[in-house]
Amino acid sequence: MGEAAANLILHEKKPTGILDSVLKIIAQRLALGLLTLFIVSIVIFAAVNLLPGDFAQAILGQGATPEAVEAIRTDLGLDQHPVKRYMQWLGGALQGDLGSSFAQANFASFVGEDSGVRTSVAQQIAPRFANTMFLAGVTAAIAVPFAVTLGILAALYRNSIFDRATNILTLSSISSPEFFLAYVLILFLAVLNPWLPSLSNIYDGMAFSDRLEKTLLPALTLTLVVTAHMMRMTRAAIINLLASPYIEMARLKGINPMRVIVKHALPNALAPIINVVALNLAYLITGVVVVEVVFVYPGIGQLFVDSVKIRDIPVVQACCLIFAAAYILLNLTADILSIVSNPRLRHPK
Amino acid sequence: METDASKHDDVLVEMKGIWMEGRSDEDWHPIINGVDLKLRQGEVLGLIGESGAGKSTLGLAAMGFCRDGVRISKGSVHFDGIDLLSASSEDKRKLLGKRIAYVAQSAAASFNPAHRLIDQHTEAPIQHGIMTKAESEADGMELYRKLRLPNPDEIGFRYPHQVSGGQLQRAMTAMAMACRPDLIIFDEPTTALDVTTQIEVLASIRQIVEEFNTAAIYITHDLAVVAQMADTIKVLLKGDEVEEAETREMLSNPTQAYTKSLWAVREFQRPAKPAVLTGATPVISVQNVTAAYGKIDVLHDISFDIHQGRTVAVVGESGSGKSTAARCITGLLPPRIGQVELDGASLPLDYRKRDRSQLQKIQMIYQMADTALNPRQTVGDIIGRPVEFYTGLTGKARRKRVEELMDQIELPADQFIDRLPSEMSGGQKQRVGIARSLAAEPNFIVCDEVTSALDQLVAEGILRLLADLQDKLNLSYMFITHDLATVKSIADEVVVMKDGCVVEQGPKAEMFTPPHHAYTDLLLSSVPEMDPDWLTNLLQERGVDNIGDAAVGKMT
Amino acid sequence: ATGMPVRAQQKGGTLRLGIAGANTSDSWDARTHSDSYMIMAAHGAVFDCLTEISASGELVGELAESWEATPDAKVWTFKLRTGVVFHNGKSFGADDVMESLNMHTAEGAKSAAKPIVSSIVEMKKLGEHELQLTLKDGNADFPFLMSDYHICMYPAGQIEEAVAKGIGTGLYKVEAFDPGVRTLLSRVDSHYKDGKAGWFDGVEIIAINDSSARMNALMTGQVDAVNRVDFKTESLLKANPMVSILEVTGNQHFTFPMLTGLSPFDNVKVRQALKHSVNRQEMVDKVLQGHGAVGNDNPIGPANQYFASDLPQNDYDPEKAKHLIKEAGLDGLQVDLSASNAAFGGAVDAALLYQASAKGAGIDINVVQEPADGYWSNVWLKKAWCACYWSGRATEDWMFSSAYETGVPWNDTGWENARFQELLLTARAELDSAKRKDQYTEMQMLISKEGGTVIPMYANYVDAHSNKLANSGTIGNVFQMDSSRMMERWWFA
Amino acid sequence: MSGLMTFLIALAAIAAAGWAFRFTGQKVTGNAPRFRDMAFAVAFGYALGTAVLIWAVWTYVQAQFILPEAEANKYFYFVTAIHGFILFAVLAFLFRLLGRAVGTAGSRKLFRQMPLTASFGVLVILLYTFFAIFAAWLAPHGQEQVFAQANVVPGGNPALGGDPAFPLGTDQIGRDILSRLIYGAQNTVGIAFVTTMIAFLLGGSLGFLAATLRGWVDQSLSRLVDVLMAIPALIFALLLITVASAWVKGTGLTIAMVLIMALIDSTRVFRLARAVGMNIVVMDYIEAAKLRGENLRYIVFREILPNATAPLLAEFGLRFCFVFLTISSLSFLGVGIQPPLADWGTMVKDMSSFINYAAFAPQVSSAPLLAAGAIALLTVAVNFVVDWMLHRSSGLKE
Ligand SMILES: Nc1ncnc2c1ncn2[C@@H]1O[C@H](COP(=O)(O)OP(=O)(O)OP(=O)(O)O)[C@@H](O)[C@H]1O
Numbered sequence A: 001m002g003e004a005a006a007n008l009i010l011h012e013k014k015p016t017g018i019l020d021s022v023l024k025i026i027a028q029r030l031a032l033g034l035l036t037l038f039i040v041s042i043v044i045f046a047a048v049n050l051l052p053g054d055f056a057q058a059i060l061g062q063g064a065t066p067e068a069v070e071a072i073r074t075d076l077g078l079d080q081h082p083v084k085r086y087m088q089w090l091g092g093a094l095q096g097d098l099g100s101s102f103a104q105a106n107f108a109s110f111v112g113e114d115s116g117v118r119t120s121v122a123q124q125i126a127p128r129f130a131n132t133m134f135l136a137g138v139t140a141a142i143a144v145p146f147a148v149t150l151g152i153l154a155a156l157y158r159n160s161i162f163d164r165a166t167n168i169l170t171l172s173s174i175s176s177p178e179f180f181l182a183y184v185l186i187l188f189l190a191v192l193n194p195w196l197p198s199l200s201n202i203y204d205g206m207a208f209s210d211r212l213e214k215t216l217l218p219a220l221t222l223t224l225v226v227t228a229h230m231m232r233m234t235r236a237a238i239i240n241l242l243a244s245p246y247i248e249m250a251r252l253k254g255i256n257p258m259r260v261i262v263k264h265a266l267p268n269a270l271a272p273i274i275n276v277v278a279l280n281l282a283y284l285i286t287g288v289v290v291v292e293v294v295f296v297y298p299g300i301g302q303l304f305v306d307s308v309k310i311r312d313i314p315v316v317q318a319c320c321l322i323f324a325a326a327y328i329l330l331n332l333t334a335d336i337l338s339i340v341s342n343p344r345l346r347h348p349k
Numbered sequence B: 001m002e003t004d005a006s007k008h009d010d011v012l013v014e015m016k017g018i019w020m021e022g023r024s025d026e027d028w029h030p031i032i033n034g035v036d037l038k039l040r041q042g043e044v045l046g047l048i049g050e051s052g053a054g055k056s057t058l059g060l061a062a063m064g065f066c067r068d069g070v071r072i073s074k075g076s077v078h079f080d081g082i083d084l085l086s087a088s089s090e091d092k093r094k095l096l097g098k099r100i101a102y103v104a105q106s107a108a109a110s111f112n113p114a115h116r117l118i119d120q121h122t123e124a125p126i127q128h129g130i131m132t133k134a135e136s137e138a139d140g141m142e143l144y145r146k147l148r149l150p151n152p153d154e155i156g157f158r159y160p161h162q163v164s165g166g167q168l169q170r171a172m173t174a175m176a177m178a179c180r181p182d183l184i185i186f187d188e189p190t191t192a193l194d195v196t197t198q199i200e201v202l203a204s205i206r207q208i209v210e211e212f213n214t215a216a217i218y219i220t221h222d223l224a225v226v227a228q229m230a231d232t233i234k235v236l237l238k239g240d241e242v243e244e245a246e247t248r249e250m251l252s253n254p255t256q257a258y259t260k261s262l263w264a265v266r267e268f269q270r271p272a273k274p275a276v277l278t279g280a281t282p283v284i285s286v287q288n289v290t291a292a293y294g295k296i297d298v299l300h301d302i303s304f305d306i307h308q309g310r311t312v313a314v315v316g317e318s319g320s321g322k323s324t325a326a327r328c329i330t331g332l333l334p335p336r337i338g339q340v341e342l343d344g345a346s347l348p349l350d351y352r353k354r355d356r357s358q359l360q361k362i363q364m365i366y367q368m369a370d371t372a373l374n375p376r377q378t379v380g381d382i383i384g385r386p387v388e389f390y391t392g393l394t395g396k397a398r399r400k401r402v403e404e405l406m407d408q409i410e411l412p413a414d415q416f417i418d419r420l421p422s423e424m425s426g427g428q429k430q431r432v433g434i435a436r437s438l439a440a441e442p443n444f445i446v447c448d449e450v451t452s453a454l455d456q457l458v459a460e461g462i463l464r465l466l467a468d469l470q471d472k473l474n475l476s477y478m479f480i481t482h483d484l485a486t487v488k489s490i491a492d493e494v495v496v497m498k499d500g501c502v503v504e505q506g507p508k509a510e511m512f513t514p515p516h517h518a519y520t521d522l523l524l525s526s527v528p529e530m531d532p533d534w535l536t537n538l539l540q541e542r543g544v545d546n547i548g549d550a551a552v553g554k555m556t
Numbered sequence C: 001a002t003g004m005p006v007r008a009q010q011k012g013g014t015l016r017l018g019i020a021g022a023n024t025s026d027s028w029d030a031r032t033h034s035d036s037y038m039i040m041a042a043h044g045a046v047f048d049c050l051t052e053i054s055a056s057g058e059l060v061g062e063l064a065e066s067w068e069a070t071p072d073a074k075v076w077t078f079k080l081r082t083g084v085v086f087h088n089g090k091s092f093g094a095d096d097v098m099e100s101l102n103m104h105t106a107e108g109a110k111s112a113a114k115p116i117v118s119s120i121v122e123m124k125k126l127g128e129h130e131l132q133l134t135l136k137d138g139n140a141d142f143p144f145l146m147s148d149y150h151i152c153m154y155p156a157g158q159i160e161e162a163v164a165k166g167i168g169t170g171l172y173k174v175e176a177f178d179p180g181v182r183t184l185l186s187r188v189d190s191h192y193k194d195g196k197a198g199w200f201d202g203v204e205i206i207a208i209n210d211s212s213a214r215m216n217a218l219m220t221g222q223v224d225a226v227n228r229v230d231f232k233t234e235s236l237l238k239a240n241p242m243v244s245i246l247e248v249t250g251n252q253h254f255t256f257p258m259l260t261g262l263s264p265f266d267n268v269k270v271r272q273a274l275k276h277s278v279n280r281q282e283m284v285d286k287v288l289q290g291h292g293a294v295g296n297d298n299p300i301g302p303a304n305q306y307f308a309s310d311l312p313q314n315d316y317d318p319e320k321a322k323h324l325i326k327e328a329g330l331d332g333l334q335v336d337l338s339a340s341n342a343a344f345g346g347a348v349d350a351a352l353l354y355q356a357s358a359k360g361a362g363i364d365i366n367v368v369q370e371p372a373d374g375y376w377s378n379v380w381l382k383k384a385w386c387a388c389y390w391s392g393r394a395t396e397d398w399m400f401s402s403a404y405e406t407g408v409p410w411n412d413t414g415w416e417n418a419r420f421q422e423l424l425l426t427a428r429a430e431l432d433s434a435k436r437k438d439q440y441t442e443m444q445m446l447i448s449k450e451g452g453t454v455i456p457m458y459a460n461y462v463d464a465h466s467n468k469l470a471n472s473g474t475i476g477n478v479f480q481m482d483s484s485r486m487m488e489r490w491w492f493a
Numbered sequence D: 001m002s003g004l005m006t007f008l009i010a011l012a013a014i015a016a017a018g019w020a021f022r023f024t025g026q027k028v029t030g031n032a033p034r035f036r037d038m039a040f041a042v043a044f045g046y047a048l049g050t051a052v053l054i055w056a057v058w059t060y061v062q063a064q065f066i067l068p069e070a071e072a073n074k075y076f077y078f079v080t081a082i083h084g085f086i087l088f089a090v091l092a093f094l095f096r097l098l099g100r101a102v103g104t105a106g107s108r109k110l111f112r113q114m115p116l117t118a119s120f121g122v123l124v125i126l127l128y129t130f131f132a133i134f135a136a137w138l139a140p141h142g143q144e145q146v147f148a149q150a151n152v153v154p155g156g157n158p159a160l161g162g163d164p165a166f167p168l169g170t171d172q173i174g175r176d177i178l179s180r181l182i183y184g185a186q187n188t189v190g191i192a193f194v195t196t197m198i199a200f201l202l203g204g205s206l207g208f209l210a211a212t213l214r215g216w217v218d219q220s221l222s223r224l225v226d227v228l229m230a231i232p233a234l235i236f237a238l239l240l241i242t243v244a245s246a247w248v249k250g251t252g253l254t255i256a257m258v259l260i261m262a263l264i265d266s267t268r269v270f271r272l273a274r275a276v277g278m279n280i281v282v283m284d285y286i287e288a289a290k291l292r293g294e295n296l297r298y299i300v301f302r303e304i305l306p307n308a309t310a311p312l313l314a315e316f317g318l319r320f321c322f323v324f325l326t327i328s329s330l331s332f333l334g335v336g337i338q339p340p341l342a343d344w345g346t347m348v349k350d351m352s353s354f355i356n357y358a359a360f361a362p363q364v365s366s367a368p369l370l371a372a373g374a375i376a377l378l379t380v381a382v383n384f385v386v387d388w389m390l391h392r393s394s395g396l397k398e
């Protein structure tokens, strides 16, 4: 009997059981994630509203008359009770409306005509977020395969010079401040050898190749930042398993070392590797402010920092929410992938 | 296939003067000291010895393989004329799996959880270029059928965790046969199994080895098992060869003192105690207890009494609820229905609601001394803490009491009081565990498989100690075990459990004389005996389809 | 209206600028502009004003062709250029001017040019392209004021849209605008300045607030010119053969304004003590690396017409400062000084130098490093004492009425002085040059002695550009980057 | 195109060299296991490594002895890196020798097992601690002291713009960089250390509490931590510090920063402590203690804590690095340690623009690298030590 037929028999037996348990776990995690997101939104709202000063004052400066401040506050709804504002914001956010940016609302409303041209936060964030995702994507595309391959090789040739050198190099790179790495890369790849542009001013409608070229240097910097973590986890997860009886069994079957690692150790080490990859991806989306500053990369981190400074509450809140959602979503994905990669959970008894 | 005539001349494996070393911390310490080994085509060699004697190490060396941190410092290993020690790892890999195969102790751990059984089965034939995947799969199913696995055509497509332990062990044997090797190393293949399952695996291993005329090294610490399997037996002690002889010869006529002492362990027997007075209040009385983990009931309406100064042995296969019953008594798992009485008074079900004197009266000794003793506390602290806690003794008085207790468990206080658990052997750790429960001055002690992790010799010492303490202190024991030999030697009464129910209970003498409940019978008859013909006879008596899981299945 | 070309101009190419001073809150509303990025983009390229100060410093017409005043300088008549169209096709006329001016005085509007515009009491449309403005008081500099970068011309009736999209009459129209990130402009097809200015096909203005990144972008050829060269590294930048430094002496000065309404700065002795406890030469040497001159707490610089060069210099005199503190009735002085490099390059260093030199005078300055972003909205005009910069203005009156006149929004010291105020008004309408000189000298004296701002140094505008760029040889000194008109006046060699 | 060709040829040459290496190795050593079992990939790796080494030595010799000074300038960083590498390797080696020779039996054993990287780490940490504690005595000048000479080039060579009085030069307003680096050790390291300590006290105790008590305590604490972790650390810190800046200034703000960072980091510690605690709580000895009727305090502090020290200590090292780097980043973004306290992050930021001129003036442009290097050196050192500790506690023999 062929494998397919046998598969059929097996799957036919317990299709609901499999689906049930995995779906149930996923549903649970999802609900938990949503709850977390909800509480995050409260925390953020509270923190943002605790920020000293408000947008009206920040924008109007010393010359502000009380009436003008009041006018702006009313216009922006800042005079309402925080709880009410929160409910409104949440209601909007649930319908996908994140409000409109204070900074873009600006003073246009004092021209005497009714505005209607205010940029919505979503409009403002979308391109920035897309940029950040692009950077994260490029970095991930370089870093993940690189790190996993390095990790596998390091596990295979553990304790060799190669392993030690990789270990020292990655440790050093993870230990260096991001801006240091950025400057060193600029120094060697842009200044001393003008191979890559040090300025990552990407914009809409840029050719993909240009965009890629401009993103390369920040992506390389981030690769250096995240590779070590993933590589070391891959190595450790694999080496952890090397003492297990089934690895010994595989060796005693005369399987060559590379195959032992790739075929026998790696599938069982997937869960920790997936988790660390997800963690690092989350970092790429949310934690790259410094790199964005150094390379003048118009990502969401920059926007966030700028918005905090001018107290542009809708933007700050939206950014935070996106960060939290990205983090939660990636963790969720990692959880689900871990479940799916584990035959015990995939094929319950 | 070899002819019968050539069978005894063809030396397949020859190890000469093997010395092996293992690394700990900074230096190398000896593991095997100059052992010779010769194995002919189709011959089965039994390798026995206590834990740590170096059996596995030697067995693996016969494959030209060393675990990490182990090396062969002297000697030679030849397999079918090939010098395994100077062969390149490439050449060795060509032999492994193809001509030499390995069956590990725990099949559950030795199957890769990420792949289906059949994929693991076919890996070696495909990698060694012996068969195509399809051929190998068909062959695998054939082997499964020969080994009497249920649904042989389908079972291979399961993942390891979807198959029971005994079945896995047979699938492992099938996997070892996949390339029809000349030599198989069986490293304690049945140690992790219940007696009822073990017998099934033993039968199939023996059958397949005979059928393919494969040479084998069978490693175990159980004499009765090796007696069924091996042609010759080699006894190891701390890396030294004690003696080697033909099986029957060895069993009937051991020459060395160590071998004799091994044989003698099985003889320990306590004198029977008089029957319990009717109307006496039991120390512990479990009454109609039903308990559940979450929503699933694992104990169903069980009741038994334990009287002053007596030992009640609770037996049953793994997962039958023995430990759960103990957890109900100690209050760690409050029963859903029913109650537990101590000296006739009912106990709060949750241990957190019990007062100090109630807690003090019930103590527990654990199976794994490693996890039961805090690795960061010295022996003095481990024993001293309950002394201080329950009796309030401190300073010198406390120390004196600790020394007394250490005296009772026969560990010299001056040597051991400041040691950490990691600096002691398994038996010594178990003794510390006993002392810790004695320190509370209890009436009743739960012993949950306290000897299962120990060697026979050491285990016997612990059993004797427990018996002595019982006589001296008039303690009551609830003795959980799956080893019927232990039951025979120490119990006054026996409770047999299966699937969370008590199937039979009564005084030991009654329990070991027929007629039994069918399950008790199966349990008792599945315990291997030192007679080399035991398995053959049993199979003849019952038929191959009426042993192990199959028999258990038929019963319910 | 551009200075005479020295070399033949060539059309073509896209000019890429790396400019500091961008914010996410940037918009095309010229009333709110205060930092170089939007001034460059709006005033320098997309929008036009009525008048313009040429590279050589004289006032010329931009959207106004000519103007004349009544002798008391009260009624001004502007003749507007004809045939000018906005980027959206609307043609330019007197209505646009009137509405654009009214923007600054609209209800609730906060415009830095409000004082200028509010001095207009009447606007009269004399024709489609002729306009009469009547002032409250005479102002000889009024046409000068009309070149202010806040007073850009927007299309009447479409101001809201123009503010949102950037619709002006300038040489370059907006292709893409990403606040705080990038602006892309393209040359309009035909323009009234054709043949005189606007040689590039397009301009890309990239926001690079990080000075290190900005210099790097220039050196690696990713931009053609940058503003605000880091003085620290100017000498190193010069070593690069591909790059030229553009240094002009303007009226840009770095200041430390104190809010004179708050204690202890409400005490003039304290202010004077602080003025005597800063080592100005050291600051010029270290912060400007010599690219500038010692200031005298006076916003009127050597580039101005009525600069009072013989004013007594406020010099570093710790003893005198100590004495002044005592006179103020204080034992010692402890003050916070807020600074961020957003105020000007090296502001934190300057503050630290101030701190060090003031120690000698027994004054304990606590330097508070403020975040760079939002410095102008959160710190300046808010914190009692902070660092600040001024580009300077072409006329004395303009400078004073921007930041020193009582009650103007940018009076960053809140300083009010009756005599000064009186002089300001008189001098404004005074057409006699000698009298004006006296009046302005007295005003400078007042500010220097009693004013609330410490002006330790004048900084040259130091910008840098690639050698691929060429210019007429005459460089405007009103703002950085050729008075922010590099996009109009320069070309690729 | 020709570049690609050169590359391919070089690759082929290295591959050939690798093969030859293995072949001769096998012949010469009579098929010793080392060469016998060597995969081609490994041989290739050796050849590649050797090629890189040869290139490095060649470049070094070129730059040091052969090329004229102007051209050699290009390799300034390379040469400095090699000098630093050799210097530290030798120091670490000597230090380990010293450790093996003196001290108690235990410490000597420790040093015998120590890899060179770990001894390097220990050495650097000791040095930093020493500098941090005795900064006031060791630093030639005060951290706020301003001298007349600004922008003195590091190196102390007057011909290149240096000044022997300031061996590492002065910064843009004339403060001695060496002194500021030393004080920076005190400020930056001290603050990071305090922050990590607080994070551990908070996160550790709550984590163990959650592991022991389980139930709703565990649930609510874990959910809270989830929430706090969902907001990116650096950004959350930025936000909270901005909030804090409304109430406190200067040193107060630094203290607020310490507390905020500690809070944020304690969530990570909580996770670890809880996970480690969970593994310990299931041990039979904890059950034994519970059955004895022991109270929570005894169980947490006497039974759990002693068994959790190894992973916690390792985590402490890692956390310290992260906190340290985050503080540097915050300073770099302008909201960290407040001036005029010397702080490495700020120093890097202040001098970062010099780095662009490496091509013309390597000495000058190395100024920002000094502070950044100081940060990197310490974190590398701590990581090396932690790595070794983790390796030891993992019990892997390999
Ligand atoms: N990888 C290793 N490194 C160092 N020493 C080892 C290693 N493996 C085993 N040893 C030591 O070698 C000795 C023999 O071990 P081995 O596993 O062969 O014993 P065994 O007889 O098979 O015992 P068991 O019945 O417990 O399996 C033990 O003392 C053990 O500590």
Ligand SMILES: Nc1ncnc2c1ncn2[C@@H]1O[C@H](COP(=O)(O)OP(=O)(O)OP(=O)(O)O)[C@@H](O)[C@H]1O
Binding pocket: B293, B294, B298, B316, B317, B318, B319, B320, B321, B322, B323, B324, B325, B482
């Ligand atoms: N913590 C738990 N949660 C859920 N189910 C459990 C738990 N512990 C045990 N069980 C289940 O309860 C049943 C009885 O387990 P118990 O540990 O009492 O068996 P046992 O007879 O002691 O077996 P063994 O000989 O393997 O120790 C088994 O089916 C087991 O799977």
Ligand SMILES: [Mg+2]
Binding pocket: B055, B056, B057, B187
């Ligand atoms: Mg073994």
Ligand SMILES: [Mg+2]
Binding pocket: B322, B323, B324
């Ligand atoms: Mg059990």
